[in-house]
Amino acid sequence: MLKKPLPGAVLAAIACFFSAFTLAQPPAPSQRPAPRGAIDGRLTWFDRQGKIVGTLGARGVYRTLSISPDGQRVAVERTDPQTQNKDIWIFDVATGAGTRFTSDPGWDAFPIWSPDGSRVVFTSNRGGVYDLYQKSSSGTGSEEPFYQSNEGKATNSWSPDGRFLIYYSIGQPTHLKLLAAKGPAERQPVPLVDLKFGSVTGRFSPNGRWIAYTSNESGKNEVSVRQFDRAAGTAGRPVIVTNGGGRTPLWSGDGKELFYIAPDGTAMAMQVTAQETFQAGAPQPLFKVPAGLLFWDVSPDKSGTGTRFLMPAPAQ
Helix, strand or coil, X not given: CCCCCCCHHHHHHHHHHHHCCCCCCCCCHHHCCCCCCCEEEEEEEECCCCCEEEEEEEEEEEEEEEECCCCCEEEEEEECCCCCCEEEEEEECCCCCEEECCCCCCCEEEEEXXXXXXXXXXXXXXXXXXXXXXXXXXXXXXXXXXXCCCCCEEEEEECCCCCEEEEEEXXXXXXXXXXXXXXXXXXXXXXXXXXXXXXXXXXECCCCCEEEEEECCCCCCXXXXXXXXXXXXXXXXXXXXXXXXXXXXXXCCCCCEEEEECCCCEEEEEEEEECCCEEECCCEEEEECCCCCCCCEECCCCCHHHCCEEEEECCC
């Protein structure tokens, strides 16, 4: 059975964790501090041992990011050094070349790719509320509304079959919600986790059968999974897979491992079976991630010993 959230210091720690994923209306450029999770450095590839195996683009301030399904491109939130405006850029993995993808004065962040890599959906407050927008990943065409409501929201993951998105509501606490990718403009999202708990960073498994996420359902921030019924568009009961804390889970490209960040900043790996049932092995430490890191991704086209992790890291 799930425990009730704990009082006092534990609740304070939980609130601090979830506040890191909230956004606020940006002040004037000269007054804008770097948001939590933003790192001045380079987009950096790490192997399983924490060895740097490559970089993308020039030095800059990077934050939220997502690797394309084929592993060939990266969409990332980057801060303009002159205006402090936050836009989406797309980098070519093979060449390292980057192209500005959005240029609206609003704050653009949390890019995710459609399963076929043809579109990028992202969060922007250009209309006053953090809504979801989309654009062809080729960079051509206009940026169009994808989903709008009175609630601020930040994209997390797109189901492999293209039918559903996971986003989290921006507030205190944050709440994961499931949204039909297509439908009437007034379509309503469905909460994935009981709203009396905070939840964030939801990710569909590569086979679309499970959702991994972070929540405080157990009374502290842990990584959990829920089975996902693709036909009905509903999620099952939680299975808590960490013990002692965890956040920002990622699935390996083959779906046989679950990665997360431990409370001390160590990247962890866990062998899993995520089919009709879910089974998890003992977590294994990999390497310490850069201080202040909140957002990372893993190569979807490489698994096992070839796994590579992408994250902003201070320039060496």
